[in-house]
Amino acid sequence: MQTEIKFAGFGGQGILLSAKLLAYAAMKQGSFVAWIPSYGPEMRGGTAYCTVVISDRLIGSPIIKNPTHLVAMNLPSLEKFENDVKPGGIIFINSSLIPVTSKRTDVTQLVVPVNDIAIKAGSVRAANIVALSAFAAKSELVDLDLLKACVKEEFAAKAKIIPLNMDAFDRGVEIARADQAQTA
Amino acid sequence: MGKTFTTPKALSKTHTHYCPGCTHGIVHRLVAEAIDDLGIQGKTVGIAPVGCAVLAYNYFDCDFQEAAHGRAPAMATGIKRVRPDLMVFTYQGDGDLASIGMGEIIHAANRGEKFTTIFINNAIYGMTGGQMAPTTMGGQRATTAPAGRDTAATGMPLRMANLLAELVTPGYITRQAVLKPQQVNKAKKAIKQAFQYQMEGKCFSFVEVVSTCPTNWGMTPLDALKWAEDTLLPYYELGDYKVPE
Amino acid sequence: MAKVLMKGNEAIGEAAIRAGCKNYFAYPITPQSEVAEYLVKRLPEEGGVFLQGESEVAVGYMIFGAAGAGERVMTTSSSPGISLMSEAISYIAAAQCPAVFVNIVRGGPGLGGILPSQGDYFQATKGGGHGDYHLLVMAPDGVQEAVEMTMQAFTLAEKYRGPVMIMGDGLIGQMMEPVEFPDDLKTEPTNKDDWATSGMDFRKSKKRNLVKSLFLDPTALNDNNLALKAKYEQMKKEEVQFELYNGDTDYQILITSYGTMSRVCRTAIDMLKEEGIEVAMLRPKTLFPFPEKAVFEAACKDSCKAVISIEMSMGQMVEDVERCVKGRRPVEFYGECGGDIPSPEKIIDIIKGLL
Incomplete structure (x- = not known):
């Protein structure tokens, strides 16, 4: 069983970090993981994206054309990648910056205004953590407590911003659960 | 009465391949005497260039490495950085240091690498047979400047000591000559001083030595000394260009 | 640790x-x-x-x-x-x-x-x-x-x-x-x-x-x-190091590939296996010394019809592969080297073209 998650957004939105934290938690859970960045001129100012692969066996090709899920943090990312997602996957949409939803009907859409939630938590810079925890809660790919511990560890050197990110994390989980309840 | 003249321990007994009248032999001896005086033979690593002194390792009795053309300062950097307790010197000619190796010497000097460079400036390529060097004087004939160096087309001769002294990084930068006995004595002091600065871990040290190349200049050794005195020294002025505080 | x-x-x-x-x-x-x-x-x-x-x-x-x-x-x-x-x-x-x-x-x-x-x-x-x-x-x-x-x-x-x-x-x-x-x-x-x-x-x-x-x-x-x-x-x-992947089957095709490219090939081999097509891969881990004998022996397996070197180049290692196979099997090549890594699907197409 292999799951691939594409994270995409503007450079500076922290999506590479969100992806790394997800991979890290999955690794701690005992899975094989790979974090595959796109690197190149587009890193600078344009769309930044990377793919996390989580698998129960050795990961072969690091080239993923059709990911299982997509976390889209801005409109260009959604437009660029929504059609690549495998049927049955999740498309996560940051509705603070994406005024539309996907036309895909064969996927689950999770629409979360992550920037607004992050601002409520204290800083828009925590938007990537809101997105991470909301997506993780919805996809159930990793244990949430473990993931939260990974987030905390990541910010160990910047103790000041740990409460902000913990709050952002909880808010993300909460909204994903509310969405779950609504759908059910 | 003790001996007044003997072969320095840091020189091997091998006869040199240098041409009659060449001043490499003198400078080799001065370097070896400095090494003896300071008692550092057992921790010295020399670096031979590409040029007439490529076989210098046959004439010194200490550890030696041989660099590619111009790269001796980079090699010396590598040694000195990983073994700061060793005494490291490069021995380079003008084609090696001022032409192909310009990048390496400037950057090593600018980083303030704690090694010593002995720079032989004889205004010509020796080993390859008398081609124009960056230090060749305007009008001076060379096999690749048969009518004499045309400075309008090839630029003015490079003054390495002056150039390196312009660097803001502290260093010991001096130009000496070995055309007369008094100059030889002064050059010896300068070379020893350069090694001393290295021993103290003080700075990069650089001794340019204005030398002769009778063979490629097409002169007798005596004429070569006179020509160097008359033509080279007015342009390549002797003296300390920079001393560390 | x-x-x-x-x-x-x-x-x-x-x-x-x-x-x-x-x-x-x-x-x-x-x-x-x-x-x-x-x-x-x-x-x-x-x-x-x-x-x-x-x-x-x-x-x-x-x-x-x-x-x-x-x-x-x-x-x-x-x-x-x-x-x-x-x-x-x-x-x-x-x-x-x-x-x-x-x-x-x-x-x-x-x-x-x-x-x-x-x-x-x-x-x-x-x-x-x-x-x-x-x-x-x-x-x-x-x-x-x-x-x-x-x-x-x-x-x-x-x-x-x-x-x-x-x-x-x-x-x-x-x-x-x-x-x-x-x-x-x-x-x-x-x-x-x-x-x-x-x-x-x-x-x-x-x-x-x-x-x-x-x-x-x-x-x-x-x-x-x-x-x-x-x-x-x-x-x-x-010092020769290599890996033979899926080599204990009656493979029809032998891929030679190394580095990142070999991982794509590995996935392609797994996918082909699900379709009932057996393909093996000889992956040199040392490029010099090259696994000469291993390439020769893997290529010469009775079931093996052809060898294909798959690289992110225009055909470099394939010259060593040809040298080692010594004409005993046809040696093909596929490569791309613009920076896009060929996908497993692309490799599957190429392999099927050889069958």
């Missing part, structure tokens, strides 16, 4: 330290600058030496100098930088000094691109610089193997007193995977008293050592080249 999630470039830097290398000289170039950015922080903690040289040309000689003085030393670069270092690599091979070079290959020729490529196979395995020499070349297929090979590289460089290259590619440098640093690959540097310029005072013999590559006497030069050749022959006997 526990697994950690690291970028290939950072993991290579850490592996060098774990292997006992405390000296690193380098010049920045994409896609491998993270090695320097990592080591500039880590080496001081270990009492090591970090220096950013003024060019790859200079760095090559910093490595030569440090290696000649008998210290473990490494540099990392990417294709155009390795071209510049190739001068020094030739000298280091001739002067017989142990040093580790990492090439995180990017597209070429010229400035090429910054995306992954395997276009430096010829350069790595056939010399690169002037004269008769080889490097021992290892090609990892992921971050863990990059770590293990980097650690082994120092031991091998000292065993053969010569340059060893790790040939990765941009993807291996940039991707993060879980890694462990095996304690058993940590080795103590060997005794270099009989050749290194470590200072006469510091050696029992008190005799001086020379590190040089100039041999004006034809017999001496020939002897030096024979000594190098003897080492390469010994490497061919003792």
